[in-house]
Amino acid sequence: MSHDDFATEPVNGLPERPPQGEHILWQGRPNTWALAKEALSLPWVAGYFLVLALWRFIAVSDLVPFGEAFGSAMPFLILGGITLTLLWLIALVQARATVYTVTNRRVxxxxxxxxxxxxxxxxxQIGSADLARRKDGTGTISFTTLGETRLSYLVCWPHVRPWKMNPTRPALRCIPDAETVARLIGEAAQTRITEPRLARQPDPAAAAVAAE
Structure with a gap:
């Protein structure tokens, strides 16, 4: 189910060209801001440093002039700004390095x-797919896999359903127009699963030659 990809990609997002009969239906990547907010908790981190700065300001406002009290809170605001910038850069790098591909046979x-x-x-090998949609139209589609394959939560992060570690549920994280993509996956999966498969019958002539 997994493949280490170090070679040059013949098709963007895929380690090899799709076999005959398989074609790409959709490709995309996470929205950077949505990924930063959802996977890296940008609003919570911003709120944390804001509370620290406010607490520092209130704690010294009765002891020193307003300007000095505000200045004593500034280090928390500066540190918070640096932290938020780093988190946003991590989200940007993760989004740019990611390519999600939906074909008529797989994700x-x-x-x-x-x-x-x-x-x-x-x-x-997909048992179910769940959509978590946000108000801005982005959303996450997570998958439950069948069989004995186990995926590492840390290796797949942030492209997983949060806090689902046993088993890990891989996910198309924070993608734009998630509802349309989910509908596309559902239709392709239904077509693929109900597609008739021809079983190869043994060749009687070959069997006779082998018996001789």
Whole structure:
């Protein structure tokens, strides 16, 4: 299901060209701001440093003039600004390094900024898919996989459903127009699962030659 991807990609987001009969239906990547807010908790971090600065200001406002009290809170605001900038840059790098691909046969996820890994999720190995949609139209589509395959939460992060570690649920995280993509995946999976498969019958002539 997984493939370490170090070679040059013949097709953007895929480690090799799709086999005959498979075609790409959609490709995309996480929205940077949505990823920063949801996966890296940007609003909570901003609120934390704001509370620290406010607490410092209130604590000294009765002891020193307003200007000095405000100045004593500034280090917390500066540190918070630096932290938020770093978190946003992490989200940007993660989003730029990611390519999600939906075909008529599978969902592929090229993920990882430092160590690039491609996850292949054939529809026949997906038990269910859940959509978590946000007000801005972005959303996350997470998958429950079948079989004995186990994925590492840390290797796949942030492209996972949060706090679902046993088993890890890979996810198309913070993608634009998530509802449309979810509908596309549902239709493709239904078509693939109900697609008739021809079983190869043994060749009687070959069997006779082998018996001789």
């Amino acid at each position: 592929a996820m090229r993920i990882g900024a430092a160590l690039t890994v491609t996850l292949n999720l054939p529809y026949t």
